Amino acid sequence: MKVAIIGSGGREHMILKKIKNHPKISQLFVIPGNAGMREEAKCVNLDITRNEEVLKFAQEQKLDFVIVSPDNPLVAGMVDVLEDAGIACFGPRKSGAILEGSKIFAKNFMKRHSIPTANFWTFDSVSRAMEFVQTASFPIVIKADGLAFGKGVVIAHTLDQAVQCLKEMMEEEIFGESGKQVVIEEFLEGKEASILAFCDGKTIVPMMSSMDYKKALDGNEGLNTGGMGCIAPNPYYTKEIEQECMEKIFLPTLRGLQEENMDFRGCLYFGLMLTKDGVKVIEYNCRFGDPETQTILPLLESDLLEIMQSCANQTLQKEQVIFASQASCCVVLASNGYPKAFQTGYPITYPLTFEICFAGVKEEGGQLLNAGGRVLSVTSIAQTLQDAREQTYQKISQISFEGSYCRTDIGGEVE
Template sequence: MNILVVGGGGREHAIIKKLKENPRVSKLYALPGNGGIAADAECAQISATDISAIVDFAKSRGVDFAVVAPDDPLAKGCVDRLHEAGIPCFGPDAKAARIESSKVFSKNLMKHYGIPTADYAVFSDPKAALDYLKTARYPIVVKADGLALGKGVLIPQTFAEAEAAVKSIMEDKVFGASGNEIVVEEFLTGPEVSVLAFTDGTAISPMVSSMDHKRALDGDAGPNTGGMGTIAPNPFYTPDVAKVCMDTIFLPTLAAMRAEGCLFKGCLYFGLMLTPDGPKVIEYNCRFGDPETQVVLPLLKTDLLTVMQAVESETLADLNVEWSSGAAACVILASGGYPGTYEKGKEITIPNTLAANVTLYHAGDTLDGGRLVTSGGRVLGVTASAPTLKEALADAYAAAETIQFDGVYMRHDIGRKALAVMEER
């Protein structure tokens, strides 16, 4: 089979490496891919948002199945267009992708169908938003309605900070049209859990839970990033919590989407907060998370392509999706200055051999005259799988220390909270 994966980051590399395990896969393409992905798939310099070029490429290469991984092409209807060309796909159509591409849509969906989430208000007028924020309780959460590369969520601690957030999003348009509307919601407290789930719109098969680390620096200090590391499974996500989430969040969300006439097929990401009042939805994503995918997929025992095809054919209920009982940890190696400004083109030095349980997922690099050099903020995801989380973290960090490029930095406390919880039990 000829398989196409749309995207070019660490998440896509994890998907490609897992698909590559299937002997039926004869050819893998990545659009646009990156320097490291080029070792596992044929890359072509076509943007993930150039939908027409993606469809033309898929038709010309005889692609049998496509995986659309990033949010932007999903929201722009890449799956719709590939389906029109007769190419089976994994991923939601544009109508269903609104669950991520519009915070207003998702919040209204949860409110209408009684899915637990934070109280909120929606504003399209900056003045009205500021009037509301003058009497609000702080801290508070301000979200741009549309997609913003994972950076459209701000948490003002004071009215002055909220005023600056509204100006930045709605008036200065730092996120473009994504900031035409904002959602202001109450600040929730409790452990955060990420749960990705395979779904064909009716049946749902949750993946192993995970824990992301969003802040740039140790001790959850510094600015928010796209994610500096992940671990799986998440110790806060117990079997009892999982049952509550299935009954009150997962199945009701799928039913709500069906009722709205937008069947969701693909990977539905549930960003959850385990509050004192029970689990609540912080956000939905219409695709695999990054870097959650880099710790979840290594634990998948069932063939990924088989699962994706079952989602597309709406036969997921007939498939038993199995997972390893071990753990995985991912440490992100980032460019100095990320998530702010950073220099590119730094040569990356990687040992010829790494431990058998360690995998490198390439995110922000490119080939320059045969040299692998940095091209993004998050450059590499160093993932280790092991019987225990403690072992996985030790192995991931040991490997991460052997990789070098000018300005490289990482957090040194990934998984520390998770280990502390496990030791208390």
């Protein structure tokens, strides 16, 4: 069968690594992919914001299965276009992807289906939002309604910070249309957990728990990023909490999707906060997380392609999804200055024997160069988190480019 993966980041590179040697696959494409993937699959430089361009390629190549991975094409309805043309896909249709495409929709969905989440208020007027924060208790959380590359969430600790954030999002439009409406939420305290789940619209099967590190700097300081590292399993996600989540969050979400005729066949991501008052949903994503994917999938013992096809044809079974009883630690190597301004074009040196998931890279003269904020990630698995962590940092120490940096404390506080 001919298979294509849509996307170009570390998440897509890990999906590629998991399926590239599958005996059923005769040809494997990544659209657009990146220079670090070229030895493992054929990269095709198409604009994934143009559904018809991808459809034309899929029809010309007679693709059998397409894994639509990033949020933008999912929210823009790429799966609808491909499936309507008879091409099977892993990923939700537009009606399901709105859970990530609009935070306002997602919060109201949770409210309609009694799914625990933070108290919230929505605004489409900057003046009304400004009036609200004048009387708010801080800290508060301000979120752009639409997609913002993982950076549209600000924890405002003071009124000045809240005012500045609202000006940037709603007036200066730093996130374009995505920030014209905002959600303001109460600030939740507790440990975070990321739970990715396979979903075929009828059945939901959670994957191994993980803990993502979103802040740019050690000690959870600095700005929010797309993720600087991740560990699995999440040490705070107990069997009791898992049961609570299944009863109060996962199954009610599935029922809500069914009741509202939202077609969700793909990966449903639950961003959770483990508070003293129980588990609450921070956000939904409509796809695999990054770097959660690079952390969790190395532990998956089952056939990933088979699971994805089962999601697409609504035959998913809990017994299909088996994870190793080991620990995993993923660390992201980024360009200095990320998530703000950073320099690119520096050669990357790394041992060729390492399993690396490349993201923000390009090739010039046969040499890989950094070309983005999050450049690559390295994952190790071991019997204990401490061993996995030591192995990952030992590998990271052998990879370098000018201005490279990483957090040094991924998984450190739970040793």
